[in-house]
Amino acid sequence: MTSIELASALVQQTRNLIALAGQDDWSAFEALQKERDALMDAIARLEVAADEVEPVRALLIEVRELNQQLTELADDKAADLLKQKRTLDKGRQMQRAYGDG
Helix, strand or coil: CCHHHHHHHHHHHHHHHHHHHHCCCHHHHHHHHHHHHHHHHHHHHCCCCHHHHHHHHHHHHHHHHHHHHHHHHHHHHHHHHHHHHHHHHHHHHHHHHHCCC
């Protein structure tokens, strides 16, 4: 694969990670993340041909932007989980307080 093809694959895998996170498919997310990490390592070791530098740079900038979206989505998901946990904890406290548990 050329460096452009590798960088394009990285963009696509990052988009797929965003989709999986949005669907709460964490097992598939984890598997794809491992593949993506290996691809990132491969890209880091590449010597990019002079005529591919700008296209690869543009693709990697896109990956950085997608990573930001992924981080924001993960933060939102974490906040939602924390809110759910607090609601459950409050319900348990109420059950104990009123002896319904």
